Amino acid sequence: MSVIAPKFRLAYFLKAIIDNVFWIIILVALIGIPAIQIGLFYGDLPVIEGELLTAFLAFTWLFNPAMALPLVKSLIYSDLFRIAAFPGFGFAALIAAGTIFVERKMLAKLQLRVGPFYCGKIEGILQLAGDGLKLISKEIIIPAKADKPIFWVAPVLFVATAAAFVSLIPVAPGGWVVADLDVGLLAVFAVIGFFPIITVLSAWSANSKYPFIGGIRALHQMVSFEIPLILSLLGVVILTGTLNLSEIVESQSNFPWIIFMPIGAIVFFTAMLAELERIPFDLPEAESEIVAGWLTEFSGMMYGLVQLGSYVKLYAFAALFVVIFLGGWTGPVFWPPLDEQVITTGLEIPSYTGDPFLTISTPGLPLFDADPNEWILQKQGELQYTTGQLLISGVIWFVLKTVAVIFFILLPRGVFPRIRIDMLLHIGWYKLIGLSFVNIFIALGLLYTGILGPGGIL
Amino acid sequence: MTEQIPTDHTEQLPPGLQLEKVDDRIMTLNVGPQHPGSGHMRIIVKIDGDYIVDADPDPGYVHRGEEKMAEVRNYLLNIPHLERPVIHDSCNILYPYVLGVEDIVGIEVPERAKYVRVIAAELNRCVYIQYWLAIYGIFLGHSTMFMWPAGDRELMIDLLEKMTGARVTHSYFIPGGVRNDIPANFEDVCLRQVNYFEKRIKEYADIFYDNPILKARTEDTGVLSSQDAIRLGTTGSVLRASGIDYDVRVKEPYDVYEELDVHTNVLKDGDSYARSKIPWLDMFESCNIIRQALEKMPKSGSVRTKLRPNPKGVGNNEVYKRVESGRGAAGMHIISNGKPEPYRVKISPGSFRNLIALPYLLKGEKLGNMPAVYWSLNYWPVEADR
Numbered sequence: 001m002s003v004i005a006p007k008f009r010l011a012y013f014l015k016a017i018i019d020n021v022f023w024i025i026i027l028v029a030l031i032g033i034p035a036i037q038i039g040l041f042y043g044d045l046p047v048i049e050g051e052l053l054t055a056f057l058a059f060t061w062l063f064n065p066a067m068a069l070p071l072v073k074s075l076i077y078s079d080l081f082r083i084a085a086f087p088g089f090g091f092a093a094l095i096a097a098g099t100i101f102v103e104r105k106m107l108a109k110l111q112l113r114v115g116p117f118y119c120g121k122i123e124g125i126l127q128l129a130g131d132g133l134k135l136i137s138k139e140i141i142i143p144a145k146a147d148k149p150i151f152w153v154a155p156v157l158f159v160a161t162a163a164a165f166v167s168l169i170p171v172a173p174g175g176w177v178v179a180d181l182d183v184g185l186l187a188v189f190a191v192i193g194f195f196p197i198i199t200v201l202s203a204w205s206a207n208s209k210y211p212f213i214g215g216i217r218a219l220h221q222m223v224s225f226e227i228p229l230i231l232s233l234l235g236v237v238i239l240t241g242t243l244n245l246s247e248i249v250e251s252q253s254n255f256p257w258i259i260f261m262p263i264g265a266i267v268f269f270t271a272m273l274a275e276l277e278r279i280p281f282d283l284p285e286a287e288s289e290i291v292a293g294w295l296t297e298f299s300g301m302m303y304g305l306v307q308l309g310s311y312v313k314l315y316a317f318a319a320l321f322v323v324i325f326l327g328g329w330t331g332p333v334f335w336p337p338l339d340e341q342v343i344t345t346g347l348e349i350p351s352y353t354g355d356p357f358l359t360i361s362t363p364g365l366p367l368f369d370a371d372p373n374e375w376i377l378q379k380q381g382e383l384q385y386t387t388g389q390l391l392i393s394g395v396i397w398f399v400l401k402t403v404a405v406i407f408f409i410l411l412p413r414g415v416f417p418r419i420r421i422d423m424l425l426h427i428g429w430y431k432l433i434g435l436s437f438v439n440i441f442i443a444l445g446l447l448y449t450g451i452l453g454p455g456g457i458l
Numbered sequence: 459m460t461e462q463i464p465t466d467h468t469e470q471l472p473p474g475l476q477l478e479k480v481d482d483r484i485m486t487l488n489v490g491p492q493h494p495g496s497g498h499m500r501i502i503v504k505i506d507g508d509y510i511v512d513a514d515p516d517p518g519y520v521h522r523g524e525e526k527m528a529e530v531r532n533y534l535l536n537i538p539h540l541e542r543p544v545i546h547d548s549c550n551i552l553y554p555y556v557l558g559v560e561d562i563v564g565i566e567v568p569e570r571a572k573y574v575r576v577i578a579a580e581l582n583r584c585v586y587i588q589y590w591l592a593i594y595g596i597f598l599g600h601s602t603m604f605m606w607p608a609g610d611r612e613l614m615i616d617l618l619e620k621m622t623g624a625r626v627t628h629s630y631f632i633p634g635g636v637r638n639d640i641p642a643n644f645e646d647v648c649l650r651q652v653n654y655f656e657k658r659i660k661e662y663a664d665i666f667y668d669n670p671i672l673k674a675r676t677e678d679t680g681v682l683s684s685q686d687a688i689r690l691g692t693t694g695s696v697l698r699a700s701g702i703d704y705d706v707r708v709k710e711p712y713d714v715y716e717e718l719d720v721h722t723n724v725l726k727d728g729d730s731y732a733r734s735k736i737p738w739l740d741m742f743e744s745c746n747i748i749r750q751a752l753e754k755m756p757k758s759g760s761v762r763t764k765l766r767p768n769p770k771g772v773g774n775n776e777v778y779k780r781v782e783s784g785r786g787a788a789g790m791h792i793i794s795n796g797k798p799e800p801y802r803v804k805i806s807p808g809s810f811r812n813l814i815a816l817p818y819l820l821k822g823e824k825l826g827n828m829p830a831v832y833w834s835l836n837y838w839p840v841e842a843d844r
Contacts, residue, residue: 420826
């Protein structure tokens with residue numbers, strides 16, 4: 001069967017564009033503008049440079065180059081930006097997208113093949129975008145006897161829970177975390193406890209045999225690996241005396257906890273692989289036994305949402321490992337090799353002929369420094385690093401460590417076959433729980449001998 | 459006459475479609491034919507929790523009536539379609555047919571053609587085993603073990619393409635020899651590629667056969683004792699994995715196998731691990747046989763005795779020939795009644811005999827062991843359905 005592509009005609013093409021533009025204008029005028037107006041009317045407006053931002057001022061400032069920086073700064077320090085973009089979901093989704101690409105290419109290299117290659121010209125870099133578009137454009141099929149409300153809501157809940165997990169992870173010094181809780185670690189455990197519920201709900205509501213078996217397997221696996229997961233982190237809590245994740249990171253400014261607790265790190269890493277349903281623990285999705293496990297009946301973008309959620313979850317677990325065992329953002333501070341003047345006030349390069357018209361001046365990049373005066377303090381020796389330096393190098397260290405952990409999460413997929421459910425439960429209940437108690441005793445020993453912990457030698 | 463309405467409807471339904479009671483502990487799973495863990499067949503599995511209480515293989519999904527088709531075509535036209543059941547092992551499935559037709563028509567095969575046949579058959583055995591191994595790897599969730607054999611298989615396919623001109627469906631063996639001579643300089647290329655292939659398949663031990671998770675999963679699962687293996691009538695790798703030294707190439711040598719030194723690999727355990735290891739060891743043996751055959755092969759001469767057009771059998775004649783295919787003893791029973799077409803061609807593939815062990819092995823196993831046991835039986839659904 002051959003499909004003959006319709007002949008390209010410029011008139012049709014232009015007509016299609018004009019049609020789309022027409023509908024975009026109509027929709028924006030009827031929905032977008034009223035929505036913006038309602039938001040401006042009811043929402044709290046930020047105070048910038050001592051002036052309350054109103055809609056008129058915003059339009060005025062948009063065309064005023066001097067006000068661009070305060071506007072952008074106020075955006076960056078707003079809650080919306082934190083939740084949607086940097087330490088929150090956007091950042092996590094970006095790393096998740098990178099993870100999918102790296103996984104496919106790395107696995108391909110391991111298996112002596114090429115992997116995604118054509119989409120996007122350069123090594124198939126746009127393959128993920130293509131896959132996403134395909135999933136969006138596919139029809140969503142729901143089993144006739146499924147429990148429809150729960151079946152519909154399960155993928156959304158899955159992504160929402162993964163996003164809630166992400167919001168608890170501190171990324172950079174200076175409070176770069178969506179929700180900085182004093183009981184942060186407890187909140188993490190609470191969020192992790194939601195995943196088996198959602199899995200079982202989606203599996204049961206599909207009203208199909210294979211998802212049901214997969215859901216029961218996922219329940220067994222997640223519940224039995226949650227216990228060593230939680231126990232393996234208790235050693236760190238005992239030694240730091242806090243549940244706040246930012247404080248746990250700051251307690252590792254001299255050394256990461258993995259040096260004193262390699263057993264806890266190994267137990268946590270293994271339990272993490274099981275929670276993430278990665279090979280060798282991907283029993284809930286074992287395709288040769290139960291088709292695709294609890295994902296069998298999901299189609300189209302519902303499947304896409306579950307996949308997005310699982311990769312965001314992967315990033316969140318890797319980031320939690322980094323925060324607790326590898327010292328989060330701590331590391332030697334460095335600044336991009338630029339002159340201080342370039343960042344604060346901008347450079348002025350005079351022309352060698354002395355012609356004032358040929359003098360080049362740069363605008364400066366004071367975006368990451370809350371206070372330009374910090375540079376002066378640093379010069380006088382009162383401040384070791386500016387906020388901007390700490391932020392930039394902290395984020396870079398954090399991302400580097402997270403990517404390294406993600407690499408080790410992905411690697412077993414090319415090396416190990418799938419494990420069996422009884423072997424999995426045996427590992428969880430007999431070995432990992434015992435090892436995590438050993439880890440707790442090591443932590444207690446270090447605490448009571450006075451080597452580590454509050455008031456310790458180190 | 460009024461038709462009697464059966465009181466119990468479930469009795470009348472075909473297996474696999476039986477209704478389940480709500481309070482029943484037993485769940486019926488239709489594994490296949492549209493399932494990533496079955497071939498072109500269905501296994502009706504009844505599970506109690508995680509344990510299989512009953513397994514009922516249901517072959518026949520890809521039945522094509524090859525045997526009936528053979529009755530309306532003459533001896534030569536049968537060749538291309540009789541290899542269709544296993545296109546990955548097409549030389550070995552044609553081997554008994556060609557040997558049988560040579561007996562019926564009464565034709566001698568040149569010495570060089572016999573060696574060429576042995577080389578092609580052993581190359582094709584490696585191609586089949588690599589494909590089988592790839593699927594065994596992906597059934598156990600080991601995606602690297604899917605990609606490596608599927609890639610290394612190309613070495614052998616390239617050699618077969620040089621010999622026969624086709625990558626998969628060769629139709630190379632004909633009564634009286636082979637279709638065409640091997641190209642010049644083939645011996646050197648073949649030796650080089652076979653040596654490299656042997657080096658590659660040695661690496662499978664590191665990633666697959668010595669993997670602790672794989673050993674924990676497949677050892678002591680689906681154990682078939684040697685008495686049961688004989689009683690159930692299994693052949694090939696399943697029989698040899700249960701500790702029985704039986705290989706048609708050694709016990710009933712055909713063509714030039716008696717002049718070659720063929721070593722039979724036998725393991726005593728009879729579990730899934732042993733069954734998956736025997737074909738891998740067979741590939742090393744095939745490489746040895748190819749090297750020997752390349753050495754002993756007459757360097758020149760005819761590879762084909764000319765047949766007269768539309769050859770007929772001599773009177774009422776009946777012949778049964780069998781060879782060692784990738785899945786065990788493959789036999790062909792050909793009955794001729796003096797016409798250009800055979801009266802009856804009965805294919806007796808090795809994989810169908812191995813399938814009978816499946817219900818015995820799966821009973822009492824865990825559901826997670828089902829793919830490991832099922833595919834270790836060296837079963838090829840398309841060949842068994844014919």
